[in-house]
């Protein structure tokens with residue numbers, strides 16, 4: 001597996017990182033029938049649908065000291081980011097927020113068995129004290145107006161949010177503009193021609 005195959009233009013990926021990702025794939029396949037971490041149909045496409053789709057965020061935002069992934073589910077994008085940052089940006093602390101207990105146990109198992117230094121918070125986002133993070137991510141969690149509510153509460157004033165979004169992204173941006181002011185950059189997804197990554201800063205209520 002080359003770094004291009006993983007979808008990373010800007011960092012090297014060692015044998016150790018590939019082995020961690022391969023172990024993650026094995027655990028995901030083993031646990032998925034019991035707790036439905038990802039759609040079964042996407043398991044054969046683990047490297048593109050999940051790893052590359054997550055890894056491309058690192059070409060859009062440089063890791064800072066804190067990265068929080070909300071609604072991580074089976075670990076996308078947050079756990080892939082944690083595995084990649086373990087090698088390329090070890091000063092980054094990655095935190096995964098997931099309210100489902102069984103999914104949180106899965107995430108903790110992958111973290112323990114791969115030896116990466118990520119943290120899991122098993123709690124509803126709404127119940128957390130403000131996290132003050134530098135980078136916030138969330139994939140397939142909620143429509144943009146709701147994500148911006150989370151961003152306003154949990155992101156540092158100079159922080160950056162990266163939200164992968166599907167083909168309906170323009171409608172979500174319009175709905176969000178009615179309630180929120182924010183600086184937006186859109187980047188085409190490398191894994192889905194209809195999808196984009198929204199890179200957002202400066203979130204304030206209108």
Ligand SMILES: C[S@@+](CC[C@H](N)C(=O)[O-])C[C@H]1O[C@@H](n2cnc3c(N)ncnc32)[C@H](O)[C@@H]1O
Nearest residue numbers: 071072073076098099100123124125139140141
């Ligand atoms: C559709 S899944 C997406 C999972 C993952 N981000 C992905 O793209 O594969 C949404 C996840 O967010 C979690 N979730 C939903 N609402 C949440 C909340 N308010 N607080 C914490 N986790 C939440 C769910 O338990 C679920 O695992």
